[in-house]
Amino acid sequence: MSESYDRYLGMDRPITRRDFMNGAAMAIGAAMLPNGAFAASPAEERQNQAGYDPPVLTGLRGSHPGSFETAHSLRDGTFWEDAGKPSETGETYDLIVVGAGISGLSAAYFFRERAGSSARILILENHDDFGGHAKRNEFHQGGRLQLLNGGTLLIDSPTPYSPVADGLLKKLGIDPPEFQKKFADHKLYAGLGLKPAVFFDKETFGEDRLVVGTPGRNWDVDLPDDNREKPSAWSDFLSRTPLSKEVQRDIARIQEGKVDYMPGPTSAEKKNRLSKISYRDFLLNVVKANPGVIPFYQRRTEGEWGLGIEAEPALDCWALGLPGFQGMNLEPGAAPNMSYSAAGYANGGSYTFHFPDGNASIARLLVRALIPAAVPGHTAEDVVTAQADYSRLDRDGDPIRLRLNSTVVGVRNVGEPSAAKGVEVLYASGKQVFRVRAKGCVLACWNMAIPYLCPELPQAQKEALHYLVKIPLVYTSVGIRNWKAFQKLGVQNISCPGSYWSGISLNAAVNIGDYRSPTSPDEPILLHLSRTPNKPGLPAREQHKMGRYELLATTFEDFERKTRDQLARVLSAAGFDPARDIEAITVNRWPHGYGYEYNPLFDPDWPEEKRPNVIGRKPFGRITIANTDSAATAYTDTAMDQAYRAVQELGWDRARRS
Ligand SMILES: Cc1cc2nc3c(=O)[nH]c(=O)nc-3n(C[C@H](O)[C@H](O)[C@H](O)COP(=O)(O)OP(=O)(O)OC[C@H]3O[C@@H](n4cnc5c(N)ncnc54)[C@H](O)[C@@H]3O)c2cc1C
Numbered sequence: 001m002s003e004s005y006d007r008y009l010g011m012d013r014p015i016t017r018r019d020f021m022n023g024a025a026m027a028i029g030a031a032m033l034p035n036g037a038f039a040a041s042p043a044e045e046r047q048n049q050a051g052y053d054p055p056v057l058t059g060l061r062g063s064h065p066g067s068f069e070t071a072h073s074l075r076d077g078t079f080w081e082d083a084g085k086p087s088e089t090g091e092t093y094d095l096i097v098v099g100a101g102i103s104g105l106s107a108a109y110f111f112r113e114r115a116g117s118s119a120r121i122l123i124l125e126n127h128d129d130f131g132g133h134a135k136r137n138e139f140h141q142g143g144r145l146q147l148l149n150g151g152t153l154l155i156d157s158p159t160p161y162s163p164v165a166d167g168l169l170k171k172l173g174i175d176p177p178e179f180q181k182k183f184a185d186h187k188l189y190a191g192l193g194l195k196p197a198v199f200f201d202k203e204t205f206g207e208d209r210l211v212v213g214t215p216g217r218n219w220d221v222d223l224p225d226d227n228r229e230k231p232s233a234w235s236d237f238l239s240r241t242p243l244s245k246e247v248q249r250d251i252a253r254i255q256e257g258k259v260d261y262m263p264g265p266t267s268a269e270k271k272n273r274l275s276k277i278s279y280r281d282f283l284l285n286v287v288k289a290n291p292g293v294i295p296f297y298q299r300r301t302e303g304e305w306g307l308g309i310e311a312e313p314a315l316d317c318w319a320l321g322l323p324g325f326q327g328m329n330l331e332p333g334a335a336p337n338m339s340y341s342a343a344g345y346a347n348g349g350s351y352t353f354h355f356p357d358g359n360a361s362i363a364r365l366l367v368r369a370l371i372p373a374a375v376p377g378h379t380a381e382d383v384v385t386a387q388a389d390y391s392r393l394d395r396d397g398d399p400i401r402l403r404l405n406s407t408v409v410g411v412r413n414v415g416e417p418s419a420a421k422g423v424e425v426l427y428a429s430g431k432q433v434f435r436v437r438a439k440g441c442v443l444a445c446w447n448m449a450i451p452y453l454c455p456e457l458p459q460a461q462k463e464a465l466h467y468l469v470k471i472p473l474v475y476t477s478v479g480i481r482n483w484k485a486f487q488k489l490g491v492q493n494i495s496c497p498g499s500y501w502s503g504i505s506l507n508a509a510v511n512i513g514d515y516r517s518p519t520s521p522d523e524p525i526l527l528h529l530s531r532t533p534n535k536p537g538l539p540a541r542e543q544h545k546m547g548r549y550e551l552l553a554t555t556f557e558d559f560e561r562k563t564r565d566q567l568a569r570v571l572s573a574a575g576f577d578p579a580r581d582i583e584a585i586t587v588n589r590w591p592h593g594y595g596y597e598y599n600p601l602f603d604p605d606w607p608e609e610k611r612p613n614v615i616g617r618k619p620f621g622r623i624t625i626a627n628t629d630s631a632a633t634a635y636t637d638t639a640m641d642q643a644y645r646a647v648q649e650l651g652w653d654r655a656r657r658s
Pocket residue numbers: 071098099100101102103104124125126127131132133134150151152153154155156157359406407408409444445446449453473475590592593594595626627628629634635636637639
């Protein structure tokens with residue numbers, strides 16, 4: 001792109017450091033102890049520096065620079081070449097938890113319930129914040145607090161929350177159905193006449209065109225039923241697109257037609273056939289649609305599974321609500337050979353609630369329950385605006401301690417695994433390595449990293465753990481001065497089937513505790529942009545690996561330029577000026593995002609005991625394994641369920657504490 005176009009976009013504007021006083025203070029604190037440095041004692045830990053407040057940081061977040069390099073050098077076999085000799089901390093605990101995501105925090109919670117309130121627990125986390133994927137993005141535009149999820153979006157799962165997970169939510173004071181009724185504001189945008197839209201880009205569709213009023217169910221945001229337009233609106237909508245007449249006709253047929261494309265077989269037989277072909281094949285070979293419809297649908301499945309429609313079974317797409325099946329008389333409910341998510345959604349799914357910072361509020365409530373001084377307040381409502389005090393997370397003498405910026409590089413049983421009475425854990429802060437000891441360890445970290453931390457695991461278990469390739473995603477939060485352009489265009493969320501970001505949406509309106517979402521288009525607001533990088537045509541797990549490389553190779557500058565360019569192309573007709581109107585950008589990059597879910601088109605239909613996640617999560621002496629990877633899914637309830645199982649497997653009770 002030319003220099004003058006870059007200037008138009010505002011690439012020269014110093015937005016990422018503007019107006020964010022807390023962020024600046026944290027940057028100073030961090031500068032005192034750069035990534036290569038280490039803390040010789042807790043008092044010197046970065047998290048104890050004045051102004052340390054990761055949620056307010058903008059720029060490249062998610063797996064931020066400084067969080068993953070140690071783990072990657074451990075994987076590459078280079079870490080120990082220049083790492084220092086481990087320093088003895090002299091610290092001993094009842095339990096060490098590796099990973100401060102929802103699963104690790106839940107493991108600490110369940111362990112304390114089981115072992116008693118004096119249980120001594122250390123939680124180690126390689127990122128500069130706790131929560132794992134449940135990441136809080138905090139902005140202070142014009143002095144007003146605005147929140148968005150940097151990762152885990154909401155309480156919502158394909159299956160009802162188990163008694164364990166639902167029980168934990170209740171203990172934390174969260175009542176999703178009640179909160180959904182009381183705090184979610186579904187009327188704001190609809191009341192202003194804002195609708196879903198599709199942006200057709202010239203590289204894919206021949207010209208840039210925004211078409212407002214996508215009929216039917218909105219793909220990004222759940223609209224209340226009474227806001228859903230009638231399907232008959234499709235031909236009107238399509239007539240305003242740059243698509244050819246043939247493609248328009250076939251999309252209308254897919255969306256509205258009531259054709260049985262497989263007449264004859266029973267519903268069960270049809271489901272069986274649909275489970276063996278991709279949705280793309282279904283559209284092209286069963287519906288016999290014009291190939292020109294594919295770019296319109298290709299990315300519809302990315303938000304759920306990280307893959308396009310060529311790699312997702314037609315049956316799973318039916319369960320997800322994609323069109324084309326209306327006339328096929330498929331009976332409701334799951335069938336054999338469906339993915340976890342599809343089978344769950346076919347049977348109904350769980351309750352739903354979105355905190356303004358996503359499930360980061362759950363992580364903050366868990367930290368409050370474990371270390372009350374770190375997150376002041378008493379209710380699930382007041383946690384949303386509570387200011388966390390990171391310097392309270394790791395205090396000498398406290399029974400539960402949470403240590404950030406600490407990558408675990410070694411975990412081993414002391415003695416033979418079958419007879420071990422304890423574990424030794426090594427963690428690195430920069431190149432400095434520290435040793436801590438405990439009676440047991442829960443690995444709530446990413447399962448594919450475990451073979452590098454525990455090289456003594458049986459080979460078959462290591463291979464199973466390696467199988468679980470996480471799905472890469474990037475969620476970007478953009479602070480803009482106002483949303484007058486959205487009002488003028490009449491749009492709330494925009495699907496962009498051919499563009500770099502596959503979706504752009506106004507922050508969901510939620511009013512909870514003292515937190516208030518913006519109500520006037522004149523006010524600043526946050527936008528949510530998402531992308532799921534993949535390489536259509538490759539097998540599922542290869543696509544995820546390629547997507548991960550793409551994310552790691554993309555600089556913040558590249559993300560920023562793509563963001564500004566796309567927002568300009570979509571919104572500038574309504575007066576949006578990217579240089580003037582964009583105030584902050586936080587790119588939450590997740591090269592290791594969703595936990596891997598088995599895909600019926602690519603994975604064998606293993607019996608339960610042969611599944612890589614089941615083999616991979618076997619206890620190893622005093623070491624047990626949690627994380628959503630252990631369930632081969634990517635949901636908060638399973639993060640909790642797996643934590644509970646891993647804690648029970650430690651076989652701990654009060655009588656055995658001495
Ligand atoms: C972008 C995105 C959106 C999502 N949206 C939803 C949603 O809307 N609803 C939902 O239910 N789920 C969602 N998920 C799935 C999400 O992964 C789970 O809900 C849950 O948050 C996972 O928790 P976890 O503790 O198992 O894993 P994580 O959150 O990944 O936590 C594991 C932690 O272990 C740390 N770790 C790894 N290795 C080491 C090491 N060697 N030393 C120290 N620490 C280590 C990691 O850095 C990480 O912080 C989403 C995920 C992503 C990425």
